[in-house]
Amino acid sequence: xxxxxxxxxxxxxxxxxxxxxxxxxxxxxxxxxxxxxxxxxxxxxxxxxxxxxxxxxxxxxxxxxxxxxxxxxxxxxxxxxxxxxxxxxxxxxxxxxxxxxxxxxxxxxxxxxxxxxxxxxxxxxxxxxxxxxxxxxxxxxxxxxxxxxxxxxxxxxxxxxxxxxxxxxxxxxxxxxxxxxxxxxxxxxxxxxxxxxxxxxxxxxxxxxxxxxxxxxxxxxxxxxxxxxxxxxxxxxxxxxxxxxxxxxxxxxxxxxxxxxxxxxxxxxxxxxxxxxxxxxxxxxxxxxxxxxxxxxxxxxxxxxxxxxxxxxxxxxxxxxxxxxxxxxxxxxxxxxxxxxxxxxxxxxxxxxxxxxxxxxxxxxxxxxxxxxxxxxxxxxxxx
Amino acid sequence: xxxxxxxxxxxxxxxxxxxxxxxxxxxxxxxxxxxxxxxxxxxxxxxxxxxxxxxxxxxxxxxxxxxxxxxxxxxxxxxxxxxxxxxxxxxxxxxxxxxxxxxxxxxxxxxxxxxxxxxxxxxxxxxxxxxxxxxxxxxxxxxxxxxxxxxxxxxxxxxxxxxxxxxxxxxxxxxxxxxxxxxxxxxxxxxxxxxxxxxxxxxxxxxxxxxxxxxxxxxxxxxxxxxxxxxxxxxxxxxxxxxxxxxxxxxxxxxxxxxxxxxxxxxxxxxxxxxxxxxxxxxxxxxxxxxxxxxxxxxxxxxxxxxxxxxxxxxxxxxxxxxxxxxxxxxxxxxxxxxxxxxxxxxxxxxxxxxxxxxxxxxxxxxxxxxxxxxxxxxxxxxx
Numbered sequence: 001x002x003x004x005x006x007x008x009x010x011x012x013x014x015x016x017x018x019x020x021x022x023x024x025x026x027x028x029x030x031x032x033x034x035x036x037x038x039x040x041x042x043x044x045x046x047x048x049x050x051x052x053x054x055x056x057x058x059x060x061x062x063x064x065x066x067x068x069x070x071x072x073x074x075x076x077x078x079x080x081x082x083x084x085x086x087x088x089x090x091x092x093x094x095x096x097x098x099x100x101x102x103x104x105x106x107x108x109x110x111x112x113x114x115x116x117x118x119x120x121x122x123x124x125x126x127x128x129x130x131x132x133x134x135x136x137x138x139x140x141x142x143x144x145x146x147x148x149x150x151x152x153x154x155x156x157x158x159x160x161x162x163x164x165x166x167x168x169x170x171x172x173x174x175x176x177x178x179x180x181x182x183x184x185x186x187x188x189x190x191x192x193x194x195x196x197x198x199x200x201x202x203x204x205x206x207x208x209x210x211x212x213x214x215x216x217x218x219x220x221x222x223x224x225x226x227x228x229x230x231x232x233x234x235x236x237x238x239x240x241x242x243x244x245x246x247x248x249x250x251x252x253x254x255x256x257x258x259x260x261x262x263x264x265x266x267x268x269x270x271x272x273x274x275x276x277x278x279x280x281x282x283x284x285x286x287x288x289x290x291x292x293x294x295x296x297x298x299x300x301x302x303x304x305x306x307x308x309x310x311x312x313x314x315x316x317x318x319x320x321x322x323x324x325x326x327x328x329x330x331x332x333x334x335x336x337x338x339x340x341x342x343x344x345x346x347x348x349x350x351x352x353x354x355x356x357x358x359x360x361x362x363x364x365x366x367x368x369x370x371x372x373x374x375x376x377x378x379x380x381x382x383x384x
Numbered sequence: 385x386x387x388x389x390x391x392x393x394x395x396x397x398x399x400x401x402x403x404x405x406x407x408x409x410x411x412x413x414x415x416x417x418x419x420x421x422x423x424x425x426x427x428x429x430x431x432x433x434x435x436x437x438x439x440x441x442x443x444x445x446x447x448x449x450x451x452x453x454x455x456x457x458x459x460x461x462x463x464x465x466x467x468x469x470x471x472x473x474x475x476x477x478x479x480x481x482x483x484x485x486x487x488x489x490x491x492x493x494x495x496x497x498x499x500x501x502x503x504x505x506x507x508x509x510x511x512x513x514x515x516x517x518x519x520x521x522x523x524x525x526x527x528x529x530x531x532x533x534x535x536x537x538x539x540x541x542x543x544x545x546x547x548x549x550x551x552x553x554x555x556x557x558x559x560x561x562x563x564x565x566x567x568x569x570x571x572x573x574x575x576x577x578x579x580x581x582x583x584x585x586x587x588x589x590x591x592x593x594x595x596x597x598x599x600x601x602x603x604x605x606x607x608x609x610x611x612x613x614x615x616x617x618x619x620x621x622x623x624x625x626x627x628x629x630x631x632x633x634x635x636x637x638x639x640x641x642x643x644x645x646x647x648x649x650x651x652x653x654x655x656x657x658x659x660x661x662x663x664x665x666x667x668x669x670x671x672x673x674x675x676x677x678x679x680x681x682x683x684x685x686x687x688x689x690x691x692x693x694x695x696x697x698x699x700x701x702x703x704x705x706x707x708x709x710x711x712x713x714x715x716x717x718x719x720x721x722x723x724x725x726x727x728x729x730x731x732x733x734x735x736x737x738x739x740x741x742x743x744x745x746x747x748x749x750x751x752x753x754x755x756x757x758x759x760x761x762x763x764x765x766x767x768x
Contacts, residue, residue, distance in 0.1 A: 002486050024518065055513075056440050060521060062513035063468040066756035069621035070628070077619040078757070079474045080466045084447040090463045094478060100485035102386050129439075129446035134408065137444060235461040237453035244454070372450035373462070 006226035009038025015214035015336035030215035047104040048078035051091035051111035052340035084130035084368030088343015089375020112215035113338035132241035147281040148200030158298030166193035168282035176330025183336030207282040212336030216344035231265035232378035251371035254291035265378040274362030276346035354381035390610035393422025399598035399720035414599035431488040432462035435475035435495035436724035468514030468752030472727015473759020496599035497722035516625035531665040532584030542682030550577035552666035560714025567720030591666040596720030600728035615649035616762035635755035638675035649762040658746030660730035738765035
């Protein structure tokens with residue numbers, strides 16, 4: 001990092017079907033929570049970055065930057081960043097650049113999505129905007145279809161069974177039970193997952209993150225102290241359409257952003273102890289752990305086997321460094337996935353877990369589409 | 385500016401009803417033109433910022449960052465910035481911060497909008513996303529309605545006649561005749577404007593910028609030389625809804641961004657000789673000239689009277705500094721207004737005009753909604 005950027009405040013709404021809240025209410029609740037947890041007043045915020053994907057369609061509302069600015073008494077400059085479901089990480093990256101450039105000293109980043117005001121047909125079609133409207137949409141693909149094909153190929157290549165894949169959502173649901181902001185605080189068994197309604201073979205309903213409302217916000221600062229700093233912020237891109245990719249079972253944008261993040265943070269992979277990764281579908285969690293370097297290709301399931309067998313989190317094998325907590329918040333599956341909010345919520349969960357455990361390094365991994373765009377942040381915790 | 389940021393390349397598509405081009409084609413043509421005009425290759429681009437407002441609705445395509453990245457062989461990191469019709473200025477501001485932060489050395493900024501693939505009803509509704517979906521949309525307002533009310537109030541307050549207001553579009557159309565990229569290269573008389581179809585009283589069809597397709601792109605660099613640099617980049621916000629404003633006939637975000645821009649560029653208003661300003665509706669051009677400081681409240685029309693009376697541009701009065709060229713490109717009315725592209729196209733037109741005339745300073749003024757968000761850039765030209 002070119003500056004010392006601290007995470008000085010954060011907060012979020014509950015994620016779920018929040019029938020009594022609009023997009024503005026969601027943004028306001030998260031922003032208030034973030035600012036009131038920080039050692040500043042609202043008037044110290046000198047820029048706002050908004051992360052949102054769908055509000056034009058789901059809320060008839062573009063220009064969320066202006067709404068965000070109106071939430072604070074002094075109307076600070078604001079802009080919106082969109083990179084599909086990875087918007088949160090890209091908003092954080094933009095906030096870091098604003099701080100590093102010296103154009104701001106306290107940036108409020110708000111991620112928000114209000115998805116339940118429209119029918120499932122409309123929101124599914126809107127989400128398909130994250131894929132290629134010329135190459136993929138005309139083929140009839142939706143995101144469950146894209147990740148279904150990815151899962152098919154992965155199972156073929158690595159011999160992963162349907163029963164094993166079901167461990168992923170079972171672990172995420174169990175983890176979510178301890179998170180009061182999570183949409184699903186209910187345990188499901190692997191058999192529940194395998195036996196849930198087919199969506200896009202081999203994926204079942206319980207392999208898929210849900211449609212959610214929610215907002216999360218944080219304050220990044222070069223001005224105030226905090227035990228948690230942003231040690232790295234990196235973004236990367238890949239081809240939008242999976243048609244143009246040499247392989248389906250690995251996402252090059254993750255590898256690229258992760259590699260640059262570790263270099264920027266000057267940290268070794270084995271020192272990362274907390275990870276929040278983008279499990280929009282169960283299969284993605286396995287691929288992500290492999291692309292991030294925590295497992296060999298095909299080996300991601302080992303984390304979930306270990307976690308399911310009596311432990312509360314996915315763990316590294318002995319000899320590979322200390323325990324690794326993966327999606328201890330419940331991930332996208334357990335917490336819900338209000339798409340623009342997810343990347344910000346991941347940062348909050350990594351920071352909370354670092355402070356709870358006293359661990360030093362955590363990583364948040366957020367992507368858009370089938371990882372056509374990817375953002376990775378490394379957080380460093382230095383207890384005072 | 386915290387860094388020396390040069391405008392090293394630029395290019396655009398024609399603006400208009402481009403039936404044979406999709407959003408990707410538009411982005412590609414503008415990007416190619418910008419890169420090929422710069423002293424770099426595509427591989428030197430290390431980040432892309434995309435400006436777009438409507439593609440989710442008009443093209444079924446979010447995630448334009450990934451499409452932009454796919455246009456270049458090495459898939460550089462990319463993100464999209466949205467601030468309604470002011471998206472272009474906000475994308476440029478983000479690009480400046482990326483360069484100042486040291487995270488990039490050559491940033492490609494692409495503004496694009498493809499508006500004609502859907503019906504006027506859909507595009508009008510989508511554009512209304514730039515206003516307040518809770519306070520303004522339920523009242524039945526559209527943007528012509530909002531600016532119609534603003535024009536009513538302005539005419540009441542300053543005694544502006546309908547015939548005088550018609551000079552604005554007449555001048556912009558005449559200026560556009562010299563611009564091969566403009567949508568309307570046809571002269572209209574003030575009587576044509578006054579006699580055109582009523583849209584939202586007192587505004588007539590020829591007071592309104594059109595629905596357009598188009599893209600514009602530029603390359604900003606801290607790495608390469610160019611006679612044109614970005615001397616200031618400032619953004620500002622106001623309340624989204626006009627309901628929350630103390631006055632309708634002046635836009636505080638313009639004043640705020642303009643004042644900070646002049647301070648950042650260390651330039652006096654009288655030294656600005658070229659202006660591109662956001663005339664989404666004729667009345668806006670008058671308000672903008674006043675808010676930018678080039679005229680007293682109610683006095684903006686003088687520029688257009690002078691311009692219409694035999695000169696090719698709006699001019700300062702004697703004693704107020706040298707001649708001032710306003711919207712010499714034709715502005716939004718003459719050139720067309722593909723909303724995400726407009727802010728980038730303004731920068732290009734200011735740069736071109738500075739190079740043609742040998743003048744030193746120019747200013748681009750781009751806003752979103754009824755100036756709920758506003759971006760101002762000052763360009764400095766130093767002929768070698």
